[in-house]
Amino acid sequence: MAEDLGTACLTVRGRFRIAHSFSGKLDIPLHGITYVVDAKFGFCGNGEPATSLAAAEQMLADVLARYDRTNLDCAAGFQNENTTCERIARAVWEGVVAHRPPSLAHLTITVKESDVAYVEYARAVSAGAGVYAVAVRARCMVGRSLRPPTGDGEETCEGATLIVDALFRGEALDPEAGFLFDICLGEQLLNELVAPLHQRHLRDVQHDLLATHETEHLASMLCAQLAQKLAGEAAKPLCSVRIVVRESDLLAAEAECALPLGLGSGLTPNPAATQPSVRALCLTGPYTPLHPAACLLATVRVEARGAGNGHDWFDRRQIERAVDEALDIEAERADVAAPGGAAEACAATSGLAALSRRLWARLATSIIPVAAGAIIATT
Numbered sequence: 001m002a003e004d005l006g007t008a009c010l011t012v013r014g015r016f017r018i019a020h021s022f023s024g025k026l027d028i029p030l031h032g033i034t035y036v037v038d039a040k041f042g043f044c045g046n047g048e049p050a051t052s053l054a055a056a057e058q059m060l061a062d063v064l065a066r067y068d069r070t071n072l073d074c075a076a077g078f079q080n081e082n083t084t085c086e087r088i089a090r091a092v093w094e095g096v097v098a099h100r101p102p103s104l105a106h107l108t109i110t111v112k113e114s115d116v117a118y119v120e121y122a123r124a125v126s127a128g129a130g131v132y133a134v135a136v137r138a139r140c141m142v143g144r145s146l147r148p149p150t151g152d153g154e155e156t157c158e159g160a161t162l163i164v165d166a167l168f169r170g171e172a173l174d175p176e177a178g179f180l181f182d183i184c185l186g187e188q189l190l191n192e193l194v195a196p197l198h199q200r201h202l203r204d205v206q207h208d209l210l211a212t213h214e215t216e217h218l219a220s221m222l223c224a225q226l227a228q229k230l231a232g233e234a235a236k237p238l239c240s241v242r243i244v245v246r247e248s249d250l251l252a253a254e255a256e257c258a259l260p261l262g263l264g265s266g267l268t269p270n271p272a273a274t275q276p277s278v279r280a281l282c283l284t285g286p287y288t289p290l291h292p293a294a295c296l297l298a299t300v301r302v303e304a305r306g307a308g309n310g311h312d313w314f315d316r317r318q319i320e321r322a323v324d325e326a327l328d329i330e331a332e333r334a335d336v337a338a339p340g341g342a343a344e345a346c347a348a349t350s351g352l353a354a355l356s357r358r359l360w361a362r363l364a365t366s367i368i369p370v371a372a373g374a375i376i377a378t379t
Helices: 053-063 085-097 183-197 215-229 316-337 341-347 349-370
Strands: 008-022 028-043 104-114 117-124 129-145 156-170 238-248 251-259 278-284 299-307 374-376
Touching: 008 053, 008 117, 028 085, 028 316, 028 341, 053 251, 085 104, 085 117, 085 129, 129 183, 156 215, 215 251, 238 316, 316 349
Parallel strands: none
Antiparallel strands: 008 028, 028 104, 104 117, 117 129, 129 156, 156 238, 238 251, 251 278, 278 299, 299 374
């Protein structure tokens, strides 16, 4: 049996500026916006990206150039449609896939309209429906009591500015308005959850899912609360909600709740049915030079995902130690590499894929015994 080398991913970014207006339910006059677009290519096969970074960037740039500095009210392909972020994300997805990148299995397009709101459209290339996600963001400053990083000793009082994203996910857009979920309502619901935490100590917050003040437990609590708030017609197109809590650029925690059937009929959801079914801890290791003279820097993002409602489905500190150790080993390996290989490594996409696989192997060996679910390492 052939070895499963996993899925290689590339992410590239582009920008474009447009004017447009909305009619019908939205009824917004002509205005303009600058969109930032990320395209994440997922390739199947032997674990190597089948398209170079430069080629992926060009594909995205070619698609965005069709719309850049135009009035989308007059653009081909959008007749009688509101060009919402959701609709634009799908159009970009279709445009990139039309280039037929070799071995492309999955593509995610993220359209950011500001630093606090964005939309995703993700879909497998071969078959199946795409999934939209409408995301909004809030912030809060909290105090909390945590164990020392070693896990030993008494709790210490500290604080953090937390960035909280709420993602409302579903497969179908409103046929008249062209959006999945009212973004203003999403902002309102998220702010109602986050406001009571702002400039407070978490010891004043009582909830079954807040077993400790760790970020992952706070994400679980907020996700369950958001699912409880969703009821009525606005929730009909949604299949799940996800909360992402970032305590720094190095650590984020996620929790996702599937929304029960009947939620859009005005029924009050059963609290037990809106417990998070998926949790994730995302750790980013420190930037590590791959060679003293190299222009290439590496960073590692680890996602440890697990199902169920247990509070202790992974050991966070063991995962943190595993990330640090894996990067230290890779840095030592790079220090003895031939200097002539540094420039080549910067240009070789396959070199990045090989590095990612090595890091994945080291982390999987260390983390799988202490964390349920998949382990993903990227550079």
